[in-house]
Amino acid sequence: MSFIKKIADKLQKIPVLANYGKMWPYVKPYSIRAILAVVVTIPIGSFDAITAGILKPYMDVVLVEKQAAAVSLMPLVIVLGSLAQSACNYAATYLNAWVGQKITMAMKMDLYKKLLHKDASYFDKSSSGDIILQYSSCAEMACSGLLMNIKLFSTRLFSSVSLIGVLFWNSWQLAIVALIFMFGALYPLTQVRKKLQNLTKKQIGGLSVITTHYNETFSGNRIIASYNLHEHEAERFSKDLKGMFHIQMKMIQRTGGLSPMIHFIVSLGIAGAIWLGSWLIVTHQITSGNFVSFIAALLMLYTPIKGIGNSFTAVQMSFIMMDQIFVELASVPEIRNAENPVRLQRVHNKIEYKNVVFEYLPGKPVLKGVSAEIEIGKMYAFVGNSGGGKTTFVNLLPRFYDITSGELLIDGIPVKEIDLHDLRENIAIVFQDNFLFSGTIRDNILLGKTDYSEEALKTAIKNACLEEFIASLDKGLDTEIGERGVLLSGGQKQRVAIARAFMKDAPIVILDEATSALDNKSEAIVQEAIDNLMKDRTVLVIAHRLSTVKNADKIFVINEGNIVESGTHEELLKLGGEYAALYEMQFKKKKSE
Numbered sequence: 001m002s003f004i005k006k007i008a009d010k011l012q013k014i015p016v017l018a019n020y021g022k023m024w025p026y027v028k029p030y031s032i033r034a035i036l037a038v039v040v041t042i043p044i045g046s047f048d049a050i051t052a053g054i055l056k057p058y059m060d061v062v063l064v065e066k067q068a069a070a071v072s073l074m075p076l077v078i079v080l081g082s083l084a085q086s087a088c089n090y091a092a093t094y095l096n097a098w099v100g101q102k103i104t105m106a107m108k109m110d111l112y113k114k115l116l117h118k119d120a121s122y123f124d125k126s127s128s129g130d131i132i133l134q135y136s137s138c139a140e141m142a143c144s145g146l147l148m149n150i151k152l153f154s155t156r157l158f159s160s161v162s163l164i165g166v167l168f169w170n171s172w173q174l175a176i177v178a179l180i181f182m183f184g185a186l187y188p189l190t191q192v193r194k195k196l197q198n199l200t201k202k203q204i205g206g207l208s209v210i211t212t213h214y215n216e217t218f219s220g221n222r223i224i225a226s227y228n229l230h231e232h233e234a235e236r237f238s239k240d241l242k243g244m245f246h247i248q249m250k251m252i253q254r255t256g257g258l259s260p261m262i263h264f265i266v267s268l269g270i271a272g273a274i275w276l277g278s279w280l281i282v283t284h285q286i287t288s289g290n291f292v293s294f295i296a297a298l299l300m301l302y303t304p305i306k307g308i309g310n311s312f313t314a315v316q317m318s319f320i321m322m323d324q325i326f327v328e329l330a331s332v333p334e335i336r337n338a339e340n341p342v343r344l345q346r347v348h349n350k351i352e353y354k355n356v357v358f359e360y361l362p363g364k365p366v367l368k369g370v371s372a373e374i375e376i377g378k379m380y381a382f383v384g385n386s387g388g389g390k391t392t393f394v395n396l397l398p399r400f401y402d403i404t405s406g407e408l409l410i411d412g413i414p415v416k417e418i419d420l421h422d423l424r425e426n427i428a429i430v431f432q433d434n435f436l437f438s439g440t441i442r443d444n445i446l447l448g449k450t451d452y453s454e455e456a457l458k459t460a461i462k463n464a465c466l467e468e469f470i471a472s473l474d475k476g477l478d479t480e481i482g483e484r485g486v487l488l489s490g491g492q493k494q495r496v497a498i499a500r501a502f503m504k505d506a507p508i509v510i511l512d513e514a515t516s517a518l519d520n521k522s523e524a525i526v527q528e529a530i531d532n533l534m535k536d537r538t539v540l541v542i543a544h545r546l547s548t549v550k551n552a553d554k555i556f557v558i559n560e561g562n563i564v565e566s567g568t569h570e571e572l573l574k575l576g577g578e579y580a581a582l583y584e585m586q587f588k589k590k591k592s593e
Contacts, residue, residue, distance in 0.1 A: 022326050026103045037095035040088045104143040110329060111135045119335045120400040121360070129212030133204065134328060142321040164301070170294040171286050174273050178298050181269025199251050200320050206244040213237050219484075273298055335399055341419035347426055347507055347538070349411045350375050351397065356406035358392060366392050368561040369406065376507070379539040381549035383582065384558040390542045393558060394510050397540070398427045428506035430530070432513040434497035436485030441470065442477040444485070445499045452503060460502035463532040464495045465525050491526055498529045509533060511541045546583050555579065 027034050115135050167175035224233055277294060280286045351374040358367040367389050374380055382390040396403055399415055408415045415423060436444050461467055469492060473479045481487050501509060511530060543549045550569045557565040557579045565577050572579035
């Protein structure tokens with residue numbers, strides 16, 4: 001058993017076989033159909049050998065001995081065999097496609113679950129093209145390549161074994177010559193794989209860039225139109241297309257010579273077999289039937305080998321895609337639960353930031369040792385210059401990112417030790433630009449919540465100041481809002497986001513500049529909804545407009561990663577520092593308007 005295990009371990013170290021081994025959990029649920037798909041390829045491959053083998057008696061009996069009784073036998077065998085082969089081919093294609101789609105679905109589901117739990121930093125660094133390619137296209141290409149290879153391999157395996165049997169049946173001398181040239185033709189393929197890996201990865205990167213262009217054009221179509229960027233974007237797209245062209249041409253340079261080289265080596269094998277076969281006929285060592293049967297089997301054996309170079313790039317691509325998929329599936333997110341997380345039903349006491357340092361990039365701290373205490377049930381505001389670290393400060397609380405150093409505690413427990421689901425269940429966030437999913441208003445307020453009452457939903461809508469707007473719609477809550485909520489105004493989007501926060505009923509609310517992008521009328525309505533949301537909750541408000549935070553229990557002024565001032569509105573005005581300067585500047589601006 002140990003000997004077998006050693007062999008298995010060595011086989012697992014071969015990249016291709018290792019990846020096929022990793023595919024087994026996806027194949028296992030459909031293993032019966034997968035095996036059946038392989039089994040039905042046996043007659044597909046074996047029929048080639050039957051056709052070649054029958055040529056010997058046909059040549060010797062019909063053409064040489066002129067026996068008319070055997071004339072109709074070979075055509076009948078060919079017709080019946082071809083009919084069986086066609087039926088098996090259809091069955092193999094259908095079964096492969098069925099199993100393939102099931103495997104692809106399962107793999108895409110696992111990849112999507114991985115994507116859902118990716119850290120915020122991953123999305124900061126990745127483009128939409130990277131994500132679509134890695135989490136969707138990779139699965140398609142890897143699975144299609146896998147199934148194509150399984151069907152091709154099994155068909156060619158049974159065909160080759162049976163055809164080689166025909167070769168040796170007719171002449172062992174000719175068979176040895178043919179096999180030497182066959183393996184000589186396949187050898188160049190073993191040398192090309194390493195040369196193609198870097199180019200294939202560049203090609204994958206190029207595909208993600210092209211996909212990103214399409215996504216950016218879709219999302220930024222109004223910017224493109226309003227700034228007349230049509231030619232500019234076309235030039236950018238053209239530049240990346242040319243880059244892809246150069247990569248593809250290099251790929252052709254590396255692989256384009258494979259097929260001609262294989263074709264030449266195969267031709268040498270056929271020529272050698274004809275020369276040796278002619279000599280064996282002349283010396284009466286084989287019959288004409290042996291020779292014709294051998295040449296037919298040899299041509300059937302060599303034909304797919306001659307064209308294998310053309311498909312080698314696609315096969316190589318599927319292997320690399322498979323590598324990427326299993327690397328991704330094995331990855332572990334940085335933001336994850338501790339081994340024995342602490343359950344958090346409700347926040348009872350306070351939130352503490354103790355000398356918290358945070359860096360998006362190593363060596364470039366965004367927060368530089370900030371400390372703050374946030375008591376439950378009070379309102380806290382964070383103000384300061386853009387880029388000072390306000391949003392980063394609050395983003396650390398729901399663990400969108402982990403702190404670099406220091407301590408962030410909730411009721412004395414480090415947030416890293418708190419169950420991630422519980423932590424985020426206790427926090428509702430209303431962003432400046434809230435994302436709405438395609439679907440209805442109801443869908444976007446509930447966000448999958450099923451344990452709710454219609455009364456609670458009506459109350460949330462009322463408190464979010466959405467009643468009048470929803471009443472004006474023909475379909476009310478069941479009105480479709482389009483992708484990203486494109487059919488709603490900015491104020492309407494914000495109120496839908498506030499309604500979803502009401503439905504979540506979390507004790508902590510984060511308002512990240514929730515009114516800064518609105519006009520005065522929309523701001524007044526949204527501010528009323530926000531005021532309703534803040535009642536009896538712990539509230540963290542990020543704001544540029546200081547008039548919205550005057551009533552905060554405490555205001556933190558954050559500039560260049562430091563808390564430079566803190567206190568109530570009146571205390572900070574008396575201090576005459578940065579807050580007072582900001583307030584004076586906004587007051588003068590409002591007065592001049």
